[in-house]
Amino acid sequence: MAHLRKLSASHCVLLAAHYASESDVSSLRxxxxxxxxxxxxxxLLRILLxxxxxxxxxxHYVGYLADLAASELSSIDYETSSLDLSSVQHVSPxxxxxxxxxxxxxxxxxxxxxxxxxxxxLTQFLIHRSHRIDAETGLLDLVPQLVTxxxxxxxYLRTWFVSNLLPLLRLGYEYYPTDxxxxxxxxxxxxxRRAIDALLANLKQAQKSPNQRDPAxxxxxxxxxxxxxxxxxxxxxxxxxxxxxxIDTDREQEADDWEYLFVWLARQSKEDLPLVASAIADxxxxxxxDFGGFDEGQVYIxxxxxxxxxxxxxxxxxxxxxxxxxxxxxxxxTAHSILSRLNTLLNFDPPSDLVPGVEALPVYDLxxxxxxxxxxGILQDEKILERDNPATQPDRKATRIMELLIFSAFxxxxxxxxxxxxxxxxxxxxxxxxxxxxxxQKILHSISSGPKKDVExxxxxxxxxxxxxxxxxxxxxxxxxxxxxxxxxxxERIVHIEILKALLENGxxxxxxxxxxxxxxxxxxxPLENVExxxxxxxxxxxxxxxxxxxxxxxxxxxxxxxxxxSQHFPQSTRFQRIQALLAAAHAMSFYxxxxxxxxxxxxxxxxxxxxxxxxxxxxxxxxxGSYTNLDDMISIGQNLVISKPSTILEDDKEPYLCDPAVMxxxxxxxxxxxxxxxxxxxxxxxxxxxxxxxxxxxxHPSSSPVVSPAASNSSQxxxxxxxxxxxxxxxxxxxxxxxxxxxxxxxxxxxSSATWSNSAPRSDLRRLEQRMELLSQALLLAPxxxxxxxxxxxxxxxxxxxxxxxxxxxxEERLNVIADRRLPGAFGNETIPxxxxxxxxxxGATEEAPMGLFDVARxxxxxxxxxxxxxxxxxxxxxxxxxxFGRSQTRTSTDLASDSESMAGLDDGQRxxxxxMVASAVTGGLASGIGWVLGAKPVTEQERx
Numbered sequence: 052m053a054h055l056r057k058l059s060a061s062h063c064v065l066l067a068a069h070y071a072s073e074s075d076v077s078s079l080r081x082x083x084x085x086x087x088x089x090x091x092x093x094x095l096l097r098i099l100l101x102x103x104x105x106x107x108x109x110x111h112y113v114g115y116l117a118d119l120a121a122s123e124l125s126s127i128d129y130e131t132s133s134l135d136l137s138s139v140q141h142v143s144p145x146x147x148x149x150x151x152x153x154x155x156x157x158x159x160x161x162x163x164x165x166x167x168x169x170x171x172x173l174t175q176f177l178i179h180r181s182h183r184i185d186a187e188t189g190l191l192d193l194v195p196q197l198v199t200x201x202x203x204x205x206x207y208l209r210t211w212f213v214s215n216l217l218p219l220l221r222l223g224y225e226y227y228p229t230d231x232x233x234x235x236x237x238x239x240x241x242x243x244r245r246a247i248d249a250l251l252a253n254l255k256q257a258q259k260s261p262n263q264r265d266p267a268x269x270x271x272x273x274x275x276x277x278x279x280x281x282x283x284x285x286x287x288x289x290x291x292x293x294x295x296x297x298i299d300t301d302r303e304q305e306a307d308d309w310e311y312l313f314v315w316l317a318r319q320s321k322e323d324l325p326l327v328a329s330a331i332a333d334x335x336x337x338x339x340x341d342f343g344g345f346d347e348g349q350v351y352i353x354x355x356x357x358x359x360x361x362x363x364x365x366x367x368x369x370x371x372x373x374x375x376x377x378x379x380x381x382x383x384x385t386a387h388s389i390l391s392r393l394n395t396l397l398n399f400d401p402p403s404d405l406v407p408g409v410e411a412l413p414v415y416d417l418x419x420x421x422x423x424x425x426x427x428g429i430l431q432d433e434k435i436l437e438r439d440n441p442a443t444q445p446d447r448k449a450t451r452i453m454e455l456l457i458f459s460a461f462x463x464x465x466x467x468x469x470x471x472x473x474x475x476x477x478x479x480x481x482x483x484x485x486x487x488x489x490x491x492q493k494i495l496h497s498i499s500s501g502p503k504k505d506v507e508x509x510x511x512x513x514x515x516x517x518x519x520x521x522x523x524x525x526x527x528x529x530x531x532x533x534x535x536x537x538x539x540x541x542x543e544r545i546v547h548i549e550i551l552k553a554l555l556e557n558g559x560x561x562x563x564x565x566x567x568x569x570x571x572x573x574x575x576x577x578p579l580e581n582v583e584x585x586x587x588x589x590x591x592x593x594x595x596x597x598x599x600x601x602x603x604x605x606x607x608x609x610x611x612x613x614x615x616x617x618s619q620h621f622p623q624s625t626r627f628q629r630i631q632a633l634l635a636a637a638h639a640m641s642f643y644x645x646x647x648x649x650x651x652x653x654x655x656x657x658x659x660x661x662x663x664x665x666x667x668x669x670x671x672x673x674x675x676x677g678s679y680t681n682l683d684d685m686i687s688i689g690q691n692l693v694i695s696k697p698s699t700i701l702e703d704d705k706e707p708y709l710c711d712p713a714v715m716x717x718x719x720x721x722x723x724x725x726x727x728x729x730x731x732x733x734x735x736x737x738x739x740x741x742x743x744x745x746x747x748x749x750x751x752h753p754s755s756s757p758v759v760s761p762a763a764s765n766s767s768q769x770x771x772x773x774x775x776x777x778x779x780x781x782x783x784x785x786x787x788x789x790x791x792x793x794x795x796x797x798x799x800x801x802x803x804s805s806a807t808w809s810n811s812a813p814r815s816d817l818r819r820l821e822q823r824m825e826l827l828s829q830a831l832l833l834a835p836x837x838x839x840x841x842x843x844x845x846x847x848x849x850x851x852x853x854x855x856x857x858x859x860x861x862x863x864e865e866r867l868n869v870i871a872d873r874r875l876p877g878a879f880g881n882e883t884i885p886x887x888x889x890x891x892x893x894x895x896g897a898t899e900e901a902p903m904g905l906f907d908v909a910r911x912x913x914x915x916x917x918x919x920x921x922x923x924x925x926x927x928x929x930x931x932x933x934x935x936x937f938g939r940s941q942t943r944t945s946t947d948l949a950s951d952s953e954s955m956a957g958l959d960d961g962q963r964x965x966x967x968x969m970v971a972s973a974v975t976g977g978l979a980s981g982i983g984w985v986l987g988a989k990p991v992t993e994q995e996r997x
Contacts, residue, residue: 055082055134060089061151062139067095068154069138071102076112078134083119092119096176097156105180105187109197117200120173163239167207174205181216185235191216192224194235202345207283213345214280215239218250218273226269227253242284243311250274251315254326266326267333268341270312275340278308279351309337309360313367317436320371327371328385332392336364361396363438365445368393370435372453373442373476378469383460386472390453397445402454405461409514412458414523415451417535427480430473442476455522459537462515467501468494475537482532484540491516491538491546495553506562513550513566520546547577548585555589558609560616568620579621586617587626587701594634595656600641602634607641607655610634629695633658636691639684640667643675659700664692665725672733679733680742682726682750689726690719721784727751728787735798743795744822751788753832789833789842796827797845817856824849 058066063086070079083090096119103112139147159175160167161182167175181194194216202209215238223232232238233249241249250273254264320327337352337360352360372386387405394401403413428434429442436443443449456475463470468490470478478486498504498512520543521534532539538546547567554563567573567582590610597606611634618627637655645653645667658664668689672679679685694715727750734743827849830842 055085055136058086058136058139059144059147060086061144061147062142063089064094064098064151064154065142065147066136066139067098068102071098072104074104074107074111076103076115080115080118081134083115093159093172094156095119096159096172100159100176100180100183101155101157105184106190106193109193113197113200116173116176120201120204163236170207171205173201174208177201177208178211182235191220191232191235195220199345202347206349209345209347209349210280210283210351213276213342214278214283217343217345218277221272222250222253226265226272239284243307244315246277246308247274247311247315250277255319255323264326265333266330270330270334271339272341272343274312275337276342278312278337279340281308309363313363314436317367317371317374318432320374321376324375324377324382324385328389331368331371331389336361336396362445365393365397366438366443367436368396369445369449369453370440370443372457373430373435373473374432375472376474378460378464378471378474380461380464380469383457383464383472386457387461390450390457393445394450397450399447399450402450403458405458407465409511409518412462412518412523413451413454415455416524417448417451417522425480425482427477430476430480455536459519459522462519463494466494466512466515467497479537482540487538488541488545488549491541491549495549495556499553499556503557506559509554509557509559509562516546516550543576544581547573548581551577551582551585552589555586555613558612560613564616564620568617583617583621583624583626584701586613587630590614590630591659591701594630594637595659597637597655600637600639600653600655602638607634607637626700629700632691633695633697633700636664636688636695639688639691640671643671643678645671645674658692659697662698664697665689665722665729668692668726669729669732672729673736676737679730679737679739682730682746685730686723686726690722693718693722724751724784725787728791731791731795735794740795740798740819740822743791743798744826747792747795747826747829751792751829751833785833785835789830789835789838792826792830792833793842793845796823796830796842796849798823817853817860820849820853820856824853 063082067079067082067090070076070082079095083095099112099116142150157179158165159172159179160170161175161179163182164170164175164178170178177198181198184193184197185191198208198212198216202212215235219232219235219238223230230253233241238246238249251266251269254266254269316327316330338357340351368389372389375382375386384405387402391401403411429440434440441449442452453472456472456479460470460472460475463475478490494516504512516538518536520536520538520541522536522539524535533542551563551567554560554566563586567577568579590613593606593610593613595606597604597610599605600607602608602611610630614627614630614634618624618631621627637658640653647653647657647670653667658667661667668685672685727746731743731746734740734746824846827842827846831839831846834842
């Protein structure tokens with residue numbers, strides 16, 4: 052003791068530094084107690100901070116520190132004999148003063164806390180000592196042993212420990228011990244986003260092993276405590292002149308720290324939604340903080356502030372749902388779980404369960420739209436987290452809107468169209484009708500293109516689509532949207548039309564009839580006239596895309612099926628009748644080959660795009676040899692083509708001719724004439740004169756009301772449909788009829804009975820010529836007066852040929868008579884004559900009758916003008932009966948022709964009517980208006996006629 056008293060204060064300082072460097076806390080305690088006056092608290096703490104090895108167990112000196120802080124060392128008895136003074140006892144006082152003066156001592160305040168002048172020395176020592184332990188040894192787990200005994204000593208020290216040391220210890224030693232945490236000095240300097248990223252970085256790294264991460268634990272145990280040091284971190288950045296910052300500024304910084312966390316959660320929802328869902332599910336928000344008991348009841352957030360932060364937390368949770376970009380069903384389910392948790396936090400009723408079935412879908416009558424002025428810009432990342440964003444306000448309306456959006460995404464996924472909640476919300480806010488209609492059509496096309504669905508699926512599909520349109524309600528009470536739902540900008544009628552089209556496309560005709568025809572409740576939305584139009588368009592779609600006209604195949608079969616099912620529900624529809632006629636025509640044409648221009652094969656749609664559908668029939672006759680013999684089939688095709696009016700079949704105009712049987716028959720008769728004319732042309736093209744002759748004589752009868760309009764001469768004009776007797780098609784029918792008869796009369800092919808000259812050849816030529824003149828007489832009866840001259844010119848040619856043939860016939864007969872005379876007694880016996888005397892054509896004796904010339908006919912015109920064409924028609928019909936066998940066969944033998952000639956030869960002169968006499972009578976009927984001016988003919992009065 053005596054030796055210790057001899058030591059100066061400088062000696063004591065040097066000796067204390069020596070004891071500290073040797074970790075001799077016991078000797079240092081004794082020295083401090085005996086020389087308390089020379090060793091102040093600040094000096095001892097600096098000596099400890101500087102010279103006590105950082106690796107020393109804090110348990111060795113925390114008691115000493117506690118005694119120093121309590122100033123209780125002097126009351127304890129110490130044994131001075133245990134002190135080792137050898138390190139300083141030989142040092143002179145002057146040397147001791149110089150040594151003490153030069154002794155290096157660290158300041159109590161760590162450089163990061165040097166502005167914290169209000170801190171007591173022990174608090175500064177503990178903080179500085181903690182930093183040195185971590186920096187020099189990396190043994191951060193020693194720091195709690197040093198600091199925790201003194202947490203009650205300073206509120207600042209407790210906050211520092213809770214907000215800095217506790218999160219860092221949990222990060223590096225408890226939650227993620229395998230990862231190296233940042234140093235204490237580095238960590239306490241972190242601010243805002245950087246600090247949040249450092250604390251939660253392991254959550255992102257453990258994304259592939261979700262079972263090994265607990266986001267709620269990290270938020271509760273690290274981020275929550277870290278936010279409590281916001282005020283201290285703010286203060287450390289201020290200089291002395293800024294220390295007196297207001298409480299509002301501190302709270303703003305505190306809110307900023309939480310805001311960084313909220314932003315982090317929202318951003319993670321785009322990349323790792325399960326992480327956010329897990330955090331929200333298990334973490335109750337800013338009031339849910341795990342201090343590990345070190346807070347000792349200290350309140351870091353008051354009730355008002357906690358309520359504000361909790362509402363902000365709920366708003367950010369709602370915003371995170373608007374940021375979800377993934378569209379998988381799992382993601383939609385996760386979003387629903389987040390919304391359920393959010394409703395629980397806000398004490399709202401939970402949303403409906405996310406299960407299939409329209410019965411489980413939510414129905415809310417939203418009195419107003421989501422936002423007064425819809426704008427998808429409010430969903431942008433930089434705006435979605437704004438506090439005043441109307442889409443994310445934590446109220447009942449916003450959560451209901453989100454529930455409807457989630458269920459909309461869920462229904463879209465069930466309809467085979469995956470879309471994220473974010474995209475659904477954007478579409479809702481864009482208010483683009485075109486986009487919504489295109490989406491509906493895309494969904495319907497996707498369903499129709501996939502595997503065939505049953506009736507129950509389509510019933511459910513329809514209910515789901517209607518829910519998407521209105522969200523269970525009709526409208527929002529505004530003038531823009533027709534329904535509240537995601538498809539609400541599309542008119543309800545259009546939605547039903549698209550569904551009806553899909554039902555037809557997928558072959559569910561009975562269901563379509565049940566819903567849209569037989570159910571009166573749907574007629575208010577979709578009237579029957581609209582249903583008829585949709586059905587007709589579907590039929591024509593199948594028809595136009597058919598590659599074959601056979602109604603048992605492809606598109607034609609589907610068109611026929613729809614017609615057969617729906618036509619019975621629209622018995623008064625003229626358009627259904629027209630479509631039936633069109634299908635019948637296309638089906639009949641499918642049995643023939645037909646190639647159009649450039650080698651394109653005929654398809655049913657060609658009928659619809661052809662201005663004159665009957666022109667296709669002309670090509671069909673030309674390309675199918677012998678098809679003209681199926682005259683009734685061709686007439687039926689032609690009538691169906693004209694009745695259907697293919698190019699205007701979907702127009703709304705009514706066709707009166709379909710309702711008036713008399714008008715219909717006249718139209719059919721006109722078409723029949725035109726088709727017969729085409730068949731006659733085809734027969735002549737194939738050199739089948741006999742069939743052409745038969746068609747003219749037996750099928751082309753003069754009309755009871757002949758058309759006399761000169762316009763009939765232009766047969767190439769476009770069809771103009773009308774129910775009037777003088778309609779264009781009737782004119783064309785009459786025009787084709789007389790022209791066909793004229794063409795047949797011009798035909799000069801020789802009979803096929805013999806290829807070489809025989810005794811019957813002249814007779815056969817005469818018979819053919821007689822038939823031609825009979826055809827010309829028919830042409831005279833059918834032709835309008837303006838074309839009589841054209842027919843008569845051909846007649847004159849035939850008459851010249853008749854004169855020539857009659858001369859030959861007379862010469863042959865004379866030769867035969869001479870031969871016969873030679874066979875009489877006394878004549879030469881070596882002459883040979885035919886064994887059979889050829890019969891003479893009726894009225895064709897060379898010496899009995901001379902051919903009548905054109906002007907011979909004209910000179911008798913005045914007297915014959917009183918005769919009408921109809922008695923002549925009767926005569927011609929009578930004459931045609933003798934040769935009706937020719938009209939029923941394509942070829943005739945010379946024996947048949949001879950037989951006909953014999954039957955005609957049996958008639959007496961009173962019963963026979965010469966063809967040229969018939970023609971003369973027929974010509975007079977039109978000479979006055981035709982070529983009568985050439986001949987000087989005058990009309991015959993009624994008196995002269997009598």
